[in-house]
Each structure stands twice: as structure tokens, then as C-alpha cells.
Amino acid sequence: MIAIRLPALSWLAVLGSSLVCAMAFGVETPLRTALEVRSLSPEEAEKELPVALQGTVIFVDPRGSVLVQDKTAGTFFRGSDVMSLRVGDEVGVRGVTSPGMYLPGIQKATFEKLGHGEMPPAAPVSYADLLSGRYHYQRVAAEGIVQSVTASGDGDHTILHLAMDQDLLEVDVYAPPKERHLLVDSRVRIEGLAAGTINHRRQLLQPILWLQDWSWLKVLNAAPPVQDVPTISASKLLAFRVVGQNGHRVRVAGTVVAAFSDGTVFIRDEATALGLQLHPPMPLSAGTRIEAVGFPKIQRFGASLVNTRLIEQEPGPEPTAIEASLTDLLNGAHDNDLVAVTATLSGSFRAEEGQVLVLQEGGITFRVMAPLLEHEPPVGTRVRVTGICQVDSIKMTPSGIQSVPRTVSLRCRSADDVAVLNSPSWWTVRRLALVVGVLLFAMGLAGLWITVLRRQVRRQTTALRWRIEREAAHDERQRIAREFHDTLEQGLTGLLLRLEAVQAHGVNERGDHLLRASRGLVSQMQVETRSLVSELRVPSQENADLVAALQAIVDEHPLGCGPVLKLEARAPMPPLPSRTVHHLRMIAREGVTNALKHARAANIRLALGLEGSRLRMTIADDGQGFDSEALHGGQRGHFGCIGIEERCAKFGGIALWRSAPGQGTTLEIELTLETSAAAAHGHTAKHLLLHS
Template identity: 40%
Template sequence: MLRLLSFLLLAWTPLVSTAAEGPWIKAIDLRSLTPEEADEARPYRLRGTFIYHDNNNAIFLQDETAGALFWYKGILDPPLIPGDIVEVSGVTKAGLYVPGLEKVSFRVTGHGPLPEPIEVTYDDLISGRFHYQWVTGEGVVRSTSTSDTGRTFIRLAMGSRIVEIHLDDYPEAQSLIDHRIRVTGLASGGINDRYQLNQPYIWPRNAFGIRILDKPTPVADLETVPASTLLTFRPTARTGHRVKVSGTTLASFPDGRLFIRDGKQALAVKQSAPVMLTPGESITVLGFPEMEGFSATLDDAEITGHEPGPPPEPVSTDLSSLDDGSLNHELVTFSATVADSFRTQTGASVLLQNPDTAVTLILPAAADIPAPGTRLRITGICDVETSRAAAYTVRPDSIAIHAR
């Protein structure tokens, strides 16, 4: 009995003892401190359930009121186990987004169940109110990628917005594209230099934090749909999942943007892993329909087949005819006079103008800048950048031409 008691006392000995003990505080009280108050290094003690440990010395606890964190740069030996009840003593620090404790001493006083995860939406996560708490949510996997260090990133569509899922060593993630999943983990996110939450994340501890809820239609069983039907009214439309579209390549850009023509309808495609194509190539592409700017696009797209073809003919038009948006994403050709031009960080911007219409021509970095008054023959992709609503219709507000 004496040997067992000695072991328990050793296990509960503080790992570090650098801070004076202060009064007990709840997690909600700690995270409610202003940055200025937190940077006063106020001494506090906190008790909570261990839920997560990141790779940057942050340890996350949760009590009955909220989540909290403290920083510890030592080696956890033995490591904390999810569900451990931890008592920590330290001084406050503002942190990147949520106040926490530093210069800590802590001990494990017992073990219990993990907190029940809080059901969240994108709006819940971007609000920050559940930041650093154990949460769960569901959505459709849009794309995946893996860093050089083996870190896996999953882009999850929760409604119409994207939440990033970060976890280590999950090579099977690619097979989850277009699946509806439930993910359980720590609510976190990317913080800018103004202490604002810019992009919400969920950090599962491992792959067991991801559960498949619904599988998509097998790619081989997907029917090719006309580009002209994307996001048009369909009483029984299946939304939120990939569709298959085919067409002729009009232009391809290094950033992954791709423009195709399917019959008389042009379509913008944004690839998740950019592949450069040659104009005229006939392609089949899978992607998620999104309304962007003025008309439907395919996002997080993947090319599943392509073969050579003759170069596409541009649609001959004039500056005024671009104004109704009917040629959005189309390869067009027309003549216009330069009103103004200037160099930008990525190339050149040329203003083309007549009494009724103004269009911006975007040129690549290596292009010469034409002087005002120059008459040009232009061939490029028409892109409605912004639009405005008027009663039941939407009209283009600003139009750009991207030179191929």
C-alpha cells in the first residue's frame, strides 16, 4: 500500500513549478479577459478535461463552461490522455485569439469521459464562440491535399461555406471527395494580425474523428450534364455534390482557372490541382457547381479525360454587346480603343471604353502596355467580375477580358 501511495504522489507532482498560485477561475472567465487584461500576467488556477495537444506547445482543456488553453514547452512524460482531469496554475497571456495561461505548473488528478461535442455550423465556427472547444459538424468533402510533412488538409463544405479539416497522416483522405462526413475535433482557425478569425478549422485527433455519413454516386454512373443547366431550376435537383460536364477548352491559366465551351454555353472551371491544357482540347471534368460573380462555375474541379482538338473559334462581338453578360466566360474577339493603361503587380490593366460601356483588359506581365488612344484587336476570355441586382434580374457591374 505504501509503494502504491508513493507512486500516486509522484504522478501528481507538478511537471513545472514557475507560477504563483492564484484564485480558481472557470474557462469562460479566462477567455472573457480582454487582450490588455490577459497581458497583465494575472495568476489563476483552472481545472478541466484534457481534449487536445497541438504541435506548438499548446494544450487544450474544457470545463463545463467553455474551452481554454495553456502553453507548456516541456516534454509530456507520461503524455496526457484525452479525458484526463488536469489542474493547471499559471499567469494569463493574450494569445493569438483567445487568452490562455503560461508559465504553468499542472497535475493530473483523475480521468473521465471527454466532453460531449457541440454541434456546430460554419456560422458557429466563424463567430469564434466555440473556439478551442470540442465540436462536431458535417458537410461534403470538396478537396484534399497533403503537405510535405504528411499533414492532411480537407476542405469541407458546410452549407455554402468551406471549413478546413487538419490532421496528421491520413492518406485515405483523397477517397473521401464528394462524401458527406461528420468530423469531431477541436474548433480552431487561422488568425490575422488584427486578432480576427479569418478561416475556421476543425482538428480531429486522428482519422477516428471522421465518420462517413453518405457516399456519392459512383463517378462511372454520373451522367454528363449540359453546362447550360447548372444551377437552373430543377424541382428534384441533387445539390451539394459533383456533376460531370464536358466541353472544348477555350483557355487555361497557371492558377488552375480553365474556361470551356459546351455547345453555345461557356463555363469557368476552377481546378483543385491545376493542369495546364491547350485550347481546343476536348475534356471531361468533375466539379461542384457554384454561383460566382454572375453565372455558374465549377469549383474544386478534377479533369478525368482530355484529348486534342482544333483550336476554338472566338465569338466576334463589340464592346457594347458585352454589357448584358451573355458572353460571360466565352472566348471573344472585338476591336476597341484604349482609354487608359497602367502596370500592375501581375501584368497590366488596360481600360477600354466607349460612351456606353467600360471594360478592363488584363494583360500578362510580359506584355507591352498600349498607350491611350491605341486601337486594338482583342481576343480573350470575357469575365463578369461583379454584378448588381435589379428587380428580378441581375446585370453585370464590371467586366474584364483576360488575354490568353
């Protein structure tokens, strides 16, 4: 052994460092193996280090990547014209490194086809090996039982699910489906490319095997015929057997208690319930008796069947739900079964799958997943919910051997499974406190307001009493004057006209003197009796006849004396309140009297008309007329117009005079009636009331 002095070692170290620096600043040495490429960190791969390696094509990805494997490992490259390569081609690849989504590869690649050879041997792997990522983008071999064969959405490749013990591996075959039902339940050996789905953190979420075609799959044990699949009860599913579980399909039979659109079906086999996942999904009705084959799998708390295929179905009566308490649900005996629970609603919210109801009973809280309800019950409502009981989480007993449910939930079949028994009282503690507070506040305001009102009432009582007494006396004086003018004075005027008529026929001197004295006496009585009052009223009956009242005025007019007085009623008049008829009669008498006294008319016409809900009374003469504006203001000793307006105000009527010297006078009274219709024996009767 040659001894090397310390100074010599120092020189060797300096020389080595110089060589390294020269390599760093000079031409870089390309990476020669796939292991060197995939050993780079993402940061190093981003530097686009040169690569020059040789390997065998093990997979051609239709999306533009080629997977190669040499004696060390596997990697991928992308470049132009890569789709011309075939599996088994020996190639020399040059390019630069790329970080890739999960492991580094080669980009900007050029390749040279060196020949065609055998594929590298496939490494036997377990599901855990694939999940670790150590064989990613390398040829591997896996064995298991095919549970399902499905065509992809585009139909270009096929998706298999391979059961490897308790794990389910997805296998993508880049070829159309083949022998779909014959492969199910077969034990196969698959040689393919290890791949998987990746997230944005460069983490492997799920391992997948890629197969270029069906030649990479070999059937070791063909699936037994469906008729040979053994039938097992739900209670015996995945229970202990001396020979253990073989992972193949089993046959079950039962009555459908619930079926959902996603293919989930629940059946009841005697006293045990079981969940099935149909593949593909198909509609089923509750009560249907079915037989199906599927693969057993533990889900949540109990066994179920996945990738289930329906064999037979026969309609039957709809099963009844088991009445259960929350304590019964927590013992696990009703898992996957149709149950009915009565509880109190403590809350609800909407989720992506529908509406979630939170129920509470006996200190136990559980959730109900239901479709969207048209009317959401308020909190505190007592409800009866029917649905499939499902264990959401489990816990261990103190012995550490047995598992029991920790929480359960119900899955309703439809909105009809939620029945409201009774709604909560509107009165809650919070609302009661709020109402009491509002009442106390209102009482305080009321007390303050009463105090203020009392002071104000004391101040205004004297003034109001004096004002009321004065207005009452004024109204009474106006009423007396109106009644006098329309009754007593009209009678005296009629008497005076009769005296004049007698005198006009001629009498002796003594009689003429007596008539002149009588006329003077009547005139004096007209003046004196204006200060006297006597209230004349129509008997207080509910309704009165206006036409009859006006006809009485016409009948009082003597025939052959003075102008001709006629009454025209153009439509049947409805019964009117007696007070209204009284006022209209007095207005008509006043109008006729004015025509007799002042108009010198030859004809006086009383007319009644009804237009819809409006009643119109007209008093017209062909006399000398007058200035309506001057007389309307009231002359000394003449208050006819004012009295007519006051009477109209009593029943809501309107008085209108139309007159001019030499053109006669027309007085129109118009009032609005309220109409009510009543039907009797097919006829309509109208009851018209005064509109106030």
C-alpha cells in the same frame, strides 16, 4: 421576514467594501474555470492573474500548446513537458493568465495528470456559429460534403475542405493523407477543435477545425463512383430543380477555350461557357475536348465548378473567338466565353498579375488583363483583343429580381491576344498647339533677326564690295605672274640655252656677233615680258594623264645638250583632275628650268611615286645646290619658290626643298588623294580624287 434598519445596512456595505479591499491587497483567489479565464479582457489577462482549474485535454498542438475543456468552456495552456499529454487525459493546471492572440489562456503552467477519461461531448455547430467565435477552442461537431483532400507542404498533416451548404470550411487533420480520392464527395461528420486564423486586431478571419487524427472523422454517406456522377450541361448548372441542390459533384463536358497556369480552365459546351478550377492544376491546350467532375458554385455572375477533377481528355482543333461588341458583353450572354473585341486604348498600367489595358468603345470602358507586353501600345491605338469575358460586378434591374452585369473585363491567354490594328496619329491637340506656339515664337525671332541682319548688311556691303574687288585684283595679279613665270619665261630660257649651244659649236665672226645680239635680245625679252600675261591652260577635260604631261617636258629637252633629263614612274598613276595635272606640270617645268639655269648639273631626275593615298613628285639634280632658306623668301626678280607654293595651295599639296651648296637640289611635291573603290568583273578599280 426580519426587518433590517438602515444603519445596519450601511454597516454591512462598509464591511463588504472592507472585505473586497482586503482581497485586493492580500492573496488573490485563483480562477477556477475555463469560462472565467476566457471572460477576461486582454488588459485584465495581461496582469497574470492566478489560475487553478481541472479539465480534459481535447487537443495537443504540436507547436507547444495544450487545449483543455471543463464543464464551462475551453481554453489553452503552455508550459514545460506539455507534449507528454494525450487527448482524454484529466489534468489539474496551475499558472497565470495570458491575453493570447484571440482569447485569454494560461501561461507559465504546471500540470498534474489526474487520470484518463472520456472526451467532452462535441457541440453541433453551423458555419455561422464557428465564424462568431463563441465555440473557439472547444469541441464541436460539423457535417458536410468533402470537396478536396490535400497534403500540406511539409506532409505532416492533411487539409480538407468541407462544404457546409454554401460555405466552405477548412479542416486540418494532423495526420498524413488517407483515402484522398475516396473521401471527396463523401458526406462526413467531423468532431474536432474549433480554431481559426487571427489578424493583429484580435479578429477571427476564417474558422478552421483541428482534428488530432482520422478517428475524429466519420463517413456518413460514401462518395458515389465517378462513373455514376450525372452529366449536366453548363446551361443547367445550379438551375431550378424540384428536389433542390444536393451539394454533390456533377459531370460536365466541353471544349477548352482557355487554360491558365493557376488551374483555371474555361470550356465551351455548345453555346454556353463554363469556368472550372482544376484540383490539382494541370496543363491543357485550347481545343482539347474534356470531361470533368467538380462541385458547382456561383462565382461573380454565373455558375462554375471548383475542386474539379479531370476524367478524360482528347485533343481537337483550337476554337474560334466570338466577335462581340461591348454592348454584347454587358448583357451577360458571353460570360466565361472566348470573345474578340475591337476598341481604342485609353490607358494602361502594370499590375502584379501582368499588364492592365483600359479600352473604350461607344462610351463604355472596360479592362483587359494581359501578360506583360514587349511593346506597350500608345494611348489612342486601335486594338483587337481576344480573351475570356468575365463579369466583375453586377447590379439589380428596376424590378429588383434579376441581376445584370455592371462591369466586365477580358482575361487574355497570352500577349498574342492583343493585336494592334493601327497606331494613333502623332498629331494631337496638345502637340499641335505646342508646335504652333514654337513656330510663332520662331517667326518672331526670325523677323527680329532679319531686321538686325538688314542693318548689318547695309553697313558692311560697301566695305565687302571694296575688299572683294581688291582681293580679286590681287589674286589675278598673282595668277598672271605665276603663269607668266612658268610658261613664257621657261620658253625663253630654253631658247637662250639653244643659242648658247649653237655658239659653243663655233661660228664665224659675223655669226658670233649675231648670236650675241640674239642672246641679248632674249635676255631683254625675259625682263620685259614679265609684265605681260597670257593664260595658257590645258583643255578642260575631266581627267588628265600626269605621266604623259611630264614626259612632254622630257621630250622638249634636246638630246646631247646640257644635263641628262630622265622621268621615272615607279607605279601606275591614276587619272587626276586636269587642273591638278596642270599645276604639277608647271611645277615640274619650273624645277627643271631652275636646274638648267642655276644648278650646273649633269643629271636631272623627274620621279613619280604612289604610297597609299599619297602622291609624291620629285625633281632632283646633282648640281651645285643653293641656300634654300635664302631663295625660299624670294629674291628680286626670282619668284620660283613662291609660285610653286602658291600652286600647291591650289590643290592642297605640300612643297619641300632639300638643298645645300655643292650637294645638289631636291624638290618634293606631296598631295593626298581620296580613294574610292569600285568592283567590276572581279577586279577592283581605284578612282583617286584630290582631297580638299
